[in-house]
Amino acid sequence: MNQRTRRKFIQRTVAAAFGSAIAVSGKAINPKKFHQDYEGNKESIKITKLETFKVKPRFLFLKMHTDAGIIGLGEPITEGRADTCAEAVQEIGKYLIGKDPRKITHHWQAMYRHSFYRGGPILTSALSGVEQALWDIKGKALGLPIYDLLGGPTRERIRVYAHARTPESIRKAREEGYTAFKTGVKNSRQSGIVASPRFIEEAADNFAELREAVGDDADIGIDFHGAISPQNAALLIKALEPYQPYFIEEPVQCQNVDIMADLAKKTHIPIATGERIFTKWGFREILEKGAASILQPDMCHAGGIFEGRIIAGMAEAYYAAIAPHNPLGPISLAAGLQLAASIPNFLCQEQVTLGEGYITKPFQVEEGYVPLPTDPGLGITLDDDALADKMGHDWLNPETYLESDGSVVDW
Numbered sequence: 001m002n003q004r005t006r007r008k009f010i011q012r013t014v015a016a017a018f019g020s021a022i023a024v025s026g027k028a029i030n031p032k033k034f035h036q037d038y039e040g041n042k043e044s045i046k047i048t049k050l051e052t053f054k055v056k057p058r059f060l061f062l063k064m065h066t067d068a069g070i071i072g073l074g075e076p077i078t079e080g081r082a083d084t085c086a087e088a089v090q091e092i093g094k095y096l097i098g099k100d101p102r103k104i105t106h107h108w109q110a111m112y113r114h115s116f117y118r119g120g121p122i123l124t125s126a127l128s129g130v131e132q133a134l135w136d137i138k139g140k141a142l143g144l145p146i147y148d149l150l151g152g153p154t155r156e157r158i159r160v161y162a163h164a165r166t167p168e169s170i171r172k173a174r175e176e177g178y179t180a181f182k183t184g185v186k187n188s189r190q191s192g193i194v195a196s197p198r199f200i201e202e203a204a205d206n207f208a209e210l211r212e213a214v215g216d217d218a219d220i221g222i223d224f225h226g227a228i229s230p231q232n233a234a235l236l237i238k239a240l241e242p243y244q245p246y247f248i249e250e251p252v253q254c255q256n257v258d259i260m261a262d263l264a265k266k267t268h269i270p271i272a273t274g275e276r277i278f279t280k281w282g283f284r285e286i287l288e289k290g291a292a293s294i295l296q297p298d299m300c301h302a303g304g305i306f307e308g309r310i311i312a313g314m315a316e317a318y319y320a321a322i323a324p325h326n327p328l329g330p331i332s333l334a335a336g337l338q339l340a341a342s343i344p345n346f347l348c349q350e351q352v353t354l355g356e357g358y359i360t361k362p363f364q365v366e367e368g369y370v371p372l373p374t375d376p377g378l379g380i381t382l383d384d385d386a387l388a389d390k391m392g393h394d395w396l397n398p399e400t401y402l403e404s405d406g407s408v409v410d411w
């Protein structure tokens with residue numbers, strides 16, 4: 001067989017093996033057909049419907065239906081924009097319906113990049129909730145928790161923290177089993193551009209009372225909520241340092257990363273941020289500039305579970321840790337726990353509900369930790385009976401003003 005004949009023989013053999021959809025000799029394949037037909041060696045599953053519904057106090061839940069009877073859950077919401085996000089989910093549905101839900105990375109790329117205008121809170125939150133549901137379906141189809149599909153588990157139990165603003169509430173949370181907490185800055189909305197010495201002193205004293213209430217073994221983060229001016233942030237961090245907060249969260253707004261990086265360099269307390277940062281591209285600058293060493297991607301805003309895994313990998317290279325942000329519902333919590341269970345650099349998971357009244361088996365906290373979930377997918381089942389009296393809400397973001405002159409302030 002001469003060289004030309006041999007090449008033709010190989011081309012014929014390859015074409016026979018892979019079918020006519022995949023061409024040889026430099027001809028393009030048919031990507032749409034490949035992604036439409038691809039099912040590997042698995043039973044067919046197609047997405048049939050994306051159903052969203054508002055749940056009190058301010059949540060938006062997604063049920064992604066399939067023709068296999070598997071339903072995937074997600075929380076595709078930006079707080080205060082539930083209706084806008086619900087509409088964004090339906091627009092994503094025009095792409096997803098009829099497709100196999102198990103090609104998650106491919107769908108993420110298509111949903112994110114084909115929108116042309118990338119990112120932002122609404123589109124990335126809608127995408128995040130949809131992505132959670134895709135993982136839930138894939139895990140349920142394979143009978144495995146999501147962390148198992150991401151190379152886990154990396155830990156036996158997952159630390160969670162509770163919110164507390166007063167000595168009474170932090171003691172109560174301690175009695176409920178929590179060992180890590182987060183608080184806010186006392187009267188932060190009235191701090192102004194340059195706060196008085198009394199404001200700084202009272203804010204530090206307030207934190208000192210919490211430290212006194214639970215002792216030096218407890219971890220207490222403090223969230224500036226992006227509501228403190230850079231002028232005040234440096235002073236307040238300095239005043240808090242003797243009580244060693246677990247972390248200082250959003251010491252300033254995150255739109256100017258250099259300002260946060262300057263604050264990070266002035267203190268020994270870890271800086272945390274991430275709830276208003278989207279995708280790997282958003283977190284890149286935070287890491288490169290050393291603006292934070294604790295990243296708080298929100299599973300409902302940052303791009304979903306696997307995007308969280310990618311961000312965790314980027315963080316690992318900077319010796320930064322991951323503390324998933326979550327002021328939302330039990331689906332968001334379940335997604336964060338799956339991420340926590342699959343990464344090496346997890347710190348602590350935020351929660352505001354363990355799922356009581358929302359899911360059939362609410363999470364339990366013991367000695368500050370939630371046991372590793374073991375059920376497939378996200379590991380939770382909605383309690384439809386308990387949800388019946390929580391359907392619908394009109395939650396809006398608060399309007400906050402400086403009392404001294406009526407000007408707008410952050411909350």
Ligand SMILES: [Mg+2]
Binds near residue numbers: 223249
């Ligand atoms: Mg926060």
